[in-house]
Amino acid sequence: MVVKVYGPDFASPKRVLVCLIEKEVEFETVPIDILKGQNKDPEFLKLQPFGVVPVIQDGDYTLFESRAIMRYYAEKYKSQGTDLLGKTIEERGVVEQWLEVEAQSYHPAIDNLVIEILLGRKRGITPDAKVIEESEKKLAKVLDIYEERLSKSKYLAGDFFSLADLSHLPFTKYLADMGKMYLIEERKHVKAWWDDISNRPSWKKVSSSRWPLLE
Helix, strand or coil: CCEEEECCCCHHHHHHHHHHHHCCCCEEEECCCHHHCHHHCHHHHHHCCCCCCCEEEECCEEEECHHHHHHHHHHHCCCCCCCCCCCCHHHHHHHHHHHHHHHHHHHHHHHHHHHHHHHHHHHCCCCCHHHHHHHHHHHHHHHHHHHHHHCCCCECCECCCCHHHHCCHHHHHHHHHCCCCHHHHCCHHHHHHHHHHCCCHHHHHHHHCCCCECC
16 A cells, blocks of 8 residues: 655655655655645544644554654664664664654754744744744754764764654754754754755655645
8 A cells, every 4th residue: 555645745744755765665645735724624633633744544554743653664664775763772762862852852943933934924924033032042052962962973863864863854944944054054063964864865855846646
């Protein structure tokens, strides 16, 4: 069965698409227009009761939450494509550690910036300068820790590309859209890491494409 991925044009589903490409898993995409409220349609809510994307359908199996989906496919197809979890239980532990850092520390700061700047711009709302300043400071502190970590290893979990790195791709791209890439570029090792992961063929394909949508 070909995997169906709902909501391919949004950031979190793009994590899933990159993971599927890295794991050499076939997929199709299903459009969900959040701006038109399609994520609140009763049929979609049967799949995702919170009304957010992504959701995947893999035959009779349905799963939501992008990081959970990535973990699932990285484990299900562990011997296929790129190993995104590490070869030992110790490596897996470090992958999980930095995946949690991304979810709990890195992502919230960028998400606040996206809400204030990008979504505010679309809705014609003046961004809250205080929220932007505080979010940038929080993100800068996290990136200082990343700089130290990446001065000792090529990737966050060690010397191999993993889910921990992959999970950063879609929302870090938003920094460029908001004119905030200096936060990455002024940190030598973070910049080298970003240049590396953002040039992976999987991310280039996902970031530059509008996926063929199922009717």
